Amino acid sequence: MADQENPDAANDASAKTILASAMAQVSDSIDAHFDAVLTVPDDARARLVEAMRHAAIGGGKRLRPLLVVASCDLFHVDRQSALRIGTAIEAIHVYSLVHDDLPCMDDDDMRRGKPTVHKAFDEATAVLAGDALHALAFEILADERTHHDPFVRCELVAELARASGQSGMAGGQMMDLAAESASFDLATVTRLQQMKTGALIAFCVEAGAIMGKLSPEGRAPLRGYARDIGLAFQIADDILDVEGDEARAGKALHKDAAAGKETFVSVMGLARAREQAHALVDQAIGHLAGFGREADLLRAIARFVIERDR
Amino acid sequence: MADQENPDAANDASAKTILASAMAQVSDSIDAHFDAVLTVPDDARARLVEAMRHAAIGGGKRLRPLLVVASCDLFHVDRQSALRIGTAIEAIHVYSLVHDDLPCMDDDDMRRGKPTVHKAFDEATAVLAGDALHALAFEILADERTHHDPFVRCELVAELARASGQSGMAGGQMMDLAAESASFDLATVTRLQQMKTGALIAFCVEAGAIMGKLSPEGRAPLRGYARDIGLAFQIADDILDVEGDEARAGKALHKDAAAGKETFVSVMGLARAREQAHALVDQAIGHLAGFGREADLLRAIARFVIERDR
Numbered sequence: 001m002a003d004q005e006n007p008d009a010a011n012d013a014s015a016k017t018i019l020a021s022a023m024a025q026v027s028d029s030i031d032a033h034f035d036a037v038l039t040v041p042d043d044a045r046a047r048l049v050e051a052m053r054h055a056a057i058g059g060g061k062r063l064r065p066l067l068v069v070a071s072c073d074l075f076h077v078d079r080q081s082a083l084r085i086g087t088a089i090e091a092i093h094v095y096s097l098v099h100d101d102l103p104c105m106d107d108d109d110m111r112r113g114k115p116t117v118h119k120a121f122d123e124a125t126a127v128l129a130g131d132a133l134h135a136l137a138f139e140i141l142a143d144e145r146t147h148h149d150p151f152v153r154c155e156l157v158a159e160l161a162r163a164s165g166q167s168g169m170a171g172g173q174m175m176d177l178a179a180e181s182a183s184f185d186l187a188t189v190t191r192l193q194q195m196k197t198g199a200l201i202a203f204c205v206e207a208g209a210i211m212g213k214l215s216p217e218g219r220a221p222l223r224g225y226a227r228d229i230g231l232a233f234q235i236a237d238d239i240l241d242v243e244g245d246e247a248r249a250g251k252a253l254h255k256d257a258a259a260g261k262e263t264f265v266s267v268m269g270l271a272r273a274r275e276q277a278h279a280l281v282d283q284a285i286g287h288l289a290g291f292g293r294e295a296d297l298l299r300a301i302a303r304f305v306i307e308r309d310r
Numbered sequence: 311m312a313d314q315e316n317p318d319a320a321n322d323a324s325a326k327t328i329l330a331s332a333m334a335q336v337s338d339s340i341d342a343h344f345d346a347v348l349t350v351p352d353d354a355r356a357r358l359v360e361a362m363r364h365a366a367i368g369g370g371k372r373l374r375p376l377l378v379v380a381s382c383d384l385f386h387v388d389r390q391s392a393l394r395i396g397t398a399i400e401a402i403h404v405y406s407l408v409h410d411d412l413p414c415m416d417d418d419d420m421r422r423g424k425p426t427v428h429k430a431f432d433e434a435t436a437v438l439a440g441d442a443l444h445a446l447a448f449e450i451l452a453d454e455r456t457h458h459d460p461f462v463r464c465e466l467v468a469e470l471a472r473a474s475g476q477s478g479m480a481g482g483q484m485m486d487l488a489a490e491s492a493s494f495d496l497a498t499v500t501r502l503q504q505m506k507t508g509a510l511i512a513f514c515v516e517a518g519a520i521m522g523k524l525s526p527e528g529r530a531p532l533r534g535y536a537r538d539i540g541l542a543f544q545i546a547d548d549i550l551d552v553e554g555d556e557a558r559a560g561k562a563l564h565k566d567a568a569a570g571k572e573t574f575v576s577v578m579g580l581a582r583a584r585e586q587a588h589a590l591v592d593q594a595i596g597h598l599a600g601f602g603r604e605a606d607l608l609r610a611i612a613r614f615v616i617e618r619d620r
Contacts, residue, residue, distance in 0.1 A: 038476075044492065044502075048484035049476055099441060102414075104433030123414030124487055127437070128480050131409060134441065135475030138448045142468035150460040157467050158452035165445030166348075166359055170438050174358035177434055182354065192354075 019300040026066045026086065031057050033087040037136065051121045051129035052136075056094045059112030059250065061308065063233075063301070064089045067204035070297040071222065075212025081146055085156065085207050088140040092164050093200060095133035098126050100173065106255070113250030147211060155210050163199040172196025176261070184262040190231065193264075197237075198230035205229075205298075221287045228284035229302050235277040236306040238263040242270065249310045277306045329610040336379055336396065337372045343397040347446065361431045361439035362446075366404045369422030369560065371618065373543075373611070374399045377514035380607040381532065385522025391456055395466065395517050398450040402474050403510065405443035408436050410483065416565070423560035444474075457521060465520050473509040482506025486571070494572040500541065503574075507547075508540035515539075515608075531597045538594035539612050545587040546616040548573040552580065559620045587616045 034056045040049045065086025072082035101108040101116040102123060109119050118126035140146065141156045162168055172195030179192065205226035209219045242265050244253050256263045265273045284302045288295045344366045350359045375396025382392035411418040411426040412433060419429050428436035450456065451466045472478055482505030489502065515536035519529045552575050554563050566573045575583045594612045598605045 041481075044485040044488035044498075045476065045481040047488070048481060052476065096441075099437050102434075102437060104412075105437060124412075125484070127409050127412060127415060128484055128487075130441075131406075131444065131474075132476040132480040134444050135471045135478075135480065138467055139471035139475060142464045142471065144464075150464040153464050154452045154454075154460040154467075157448055157464075161445045161449035161452065164441075165449060166355065166362065166442040168445075170442040170445065171351075171355040171358060174435070174438055175354040177438075178354035178357070188354075 015296065015300040015303065018297055019304055022069065022297055022300075023062065023066060026069055026083070027060075027062045029083045030062050030065050030087055030090055033083060034091075037087075037140070047121065047125055048128055048132060051117050051125045052133055054114070054120055055098050055117050055129060056091065056133060059114065060090075060094075061310070062086075062090065063305075064093055064200065064204045067201065067298075067301060068207045070295075070301055071205045071208025072211055073208070073297060074291060074294055075208050075214065077208060077211040081211065082208070084140055084143070084146045085211070086204075088137040088146075088156075088160065089200065089204055089207075091133045091137040091140070092160065092169075095130040095137075096164070096169055096173070098130040098133070102126060105173075105177075108252055110251050152210060152213065156207065159203050159206065159210065163203040168195055168199035169197075172199070179261045180259050182262075184267075186264075186267050189262055189264060189267055193231065193234040194227070197234050198227065201230040201233065202226040221290060224287040225284045225298065225302070228280045228287070229305050232277045232280035232284065232302070233305045235264045235273050235280070236308065238265045239270065239273055239277070240308075240310070241265075244309065281306055325606065325610040325613065328607055329614055332379065332607055332610075333372065333376060336376045336393070337370075339393045340372050340375050340397055340400055341367050343393060344401075347397075347450070357431065357435055358438055358442060361427050361435045362443055364424070364430055365408050365427050365439060366401065366443060369424065370400075370404075371620070372396075372400065373615075374403055374510065374514045376611060377511065377608075378517045380605075380611055381515045381518025382521055383518070383607060384601060384604055385518050385524065387518060387521040391521065392518070394450055394453070394456045395521070396514075398447040398456075398466075398470065399510065399514055399517075401443045401447040401450070402470065402479075405440040405447075406474070406479055406483070408440040408443070412436060415483075415487075418562055420561050459523075462520060462523065466517065469513050469516065469520065473513040478505055478509035479507075482509070489571045490569050492572075494577075496574075496577050499572055499574060499577055503541065503544040504537070507544050508537065511540040511543065512536040531600060534597040535594045535608065535612070538590045538597070539615050542587045542590035542594065542612070543615045545574045545583050545590070546618065548575045549580065549583055549587070550619070551575075554619065591616055 038049050038053050038056065040046050065083065068086040068089060069082045097111060098117045100106050101111055102118055108116050110116065117129055137160065138157055141160060142153055147153050164170065172192055175192040176196055184192065202223065205222050206219060209222055238256065240249060241253050241256050246253050268276065281302045285299050288298055348359050348363050348366065350356050375393065378396040378399060379392045407421060408427045410416050411421055412428055418426050420426065427439055447470065448467055451470060452463055457463050474480065482502055485502040486506055494502065512533065515532050516529060519532055548566065550559060551563050551566050556563050578586065591612045595609050598608055
């Protein structure tokens with residue numbers, strides 16, 4: 001009732017409904033896709049596939065597949081194809097978490113509320129499960145069910161490889177390791193995060209444009225949106241690391257400060273970081289001004305990125 | 311002079327010349343390709359790219375790229391494209407060695423006569439360098455310089471992903487880890503090796519057929535050749551592990567017996583293993599009967615596979 005008298009609140013409630021419903025659908029579909037491609041074989045490889053399932057199925061916000069679905073919606077890409085790309089990107093994201101959690105990297109025991117793969121299995125299995133999920137991502141993208149045009153599939157493969165390799169995610173993780181022993185300024189922390197998490201998020205948003213065969217110039221607003229929510233996401237992550245609840249997050253928090261790692265919060269302070277995250281979300285939504293209701297899900301995701309508690 | 315009176319010896323000498331010259335050319339080109347794509351950046355990622363260079367440049371037999379070049383020669387594929395595919399496959403091979411050498415896997419200190427990546431750098435850098443080489447392989451394959459037809463590039467990506475993932479190399483490595491605590495029969499050891507090393511070798515040989523757009527039926531002889539030399543290669547590796555010279559091999563040997571791991575030698579005995587390797591090479595060459603001189607390099611590689619000392 002109150003919502004009818006307050007259009008902002010009504011919009012807000014409707015955005016939350018759109019988001020909650022899309023999130024639930026995407027989460028279920030991603031689990032189903034992983035379940036279908038990760039059949040446990042009846043031989044000594046069983047342990048490998050079980051470890052891949054442990055890492056990939058159940059849990060996680062599925063933010064990346066959700067972004068893929070939202071950007072594909074803009075260009076009327078069919079949902080099944082969008083979910084295949086979402087599964088491929090999630091496979092890359094999950095492999096990076098499995099390797100990142102290893103004792104020689106961040107040494108984490110819990111992830112998404114479950115023991116990490118090397119805890120539930122062992123380190124060697126975790127290395128291999130990550131590697132096999134990495135290969136799986138490209139196998140999914142190159143399959144003709146992802147898009148009938150092989151040119152589009154090749155572009156997806158090339159962009160995902162770039163976003164996850166030495167100039168993208170892996171490069172950012174390397175800088176992140178160096179951050180423990182170096183003192184980075186705001187520009188360097190920003191560049192690090194644009195590689196570590198931003199590149200993959202940008203690919204999620206760009207996936208719709210690639211599938212819709214949008215011209216490179218037409219992609220500019222989506223690029224702007226992706227850059228802004230990528231940074232906002234990471235600032236929110238840094239804030240959560242300071243303020244969050246471990247049980248809700250399903251993983252250990254307060255690790256950055258303990259490791260002496262520079263983050264947006266350590267460089268800008270909590271208040272300015274929060275302000276900056278909000279400004280980035282407004283700016284991200286501004287990039288979508290040329291779109292109508294079909295971009296409502298992208299707008300709702302932008303707000304969610306800084307409102308989430310895990 | 312003696313060679314003119316003995317055509318077999320002359321053929322043998324000529325095969326060795328063909329092989330030596332191709333090997334030298336391929337090794338130089340693969341190093342040059344890696345050098346070109348692995349430019350060390352002027353920031354905290356430098357360590358990552360240096361680790362990738364340490365692993366990828368210099369050393370190794372480059373058997374896989376050599377097979378790609380030899381199979382591409384059959385179908386008049388241009389050399390630069392063949393070498394791009396060779397570089398991509400070598401990137402996958404090298405990433406698997408880097409991860410395989412980690413303390414939680416085989417725990418090796420030396421590889422190709424140099425300290426392993428985690429020894430020369432550290433474990434976290436080794437994990438990330440392997441991951442970044444993995445992504446690099448797909449980035450190279452999806453690039454239009456590899457083949458003008460995106461359909462061909464997609465097929466290469468899909469086949470490489472399959473050959474290196476859970477049903478190929480990674481699956482075989484998992485079985486290999488299990489081999490330390492299980493007692494495998496010959497059939498299981500064979501299946502393990504067909505996945506662990508055979509799948510990637512098969513892809514090398516098939517690459518020429520994919521690039522030459524050969525029909526699936528036309529590929530049967532190459533598949534047979536690949537299967538046979540893949541097994542012969544692994545038997546030769548197991549023999550080398552027992553009999554080889556560590557300085558020549560550039561890595562630690564005699565590890566299988568120490569780990570209580572079943573190998574072709576432990577299951578068949580040294581004499582029968584040697585016999586079997588020779589029979590497989592003869593059979594591999596038999597598959598090439600339909601080809602003329604253009605398959606001489608493939609024939610020479612088949613013989614080399616069991617005559618090498620590293």
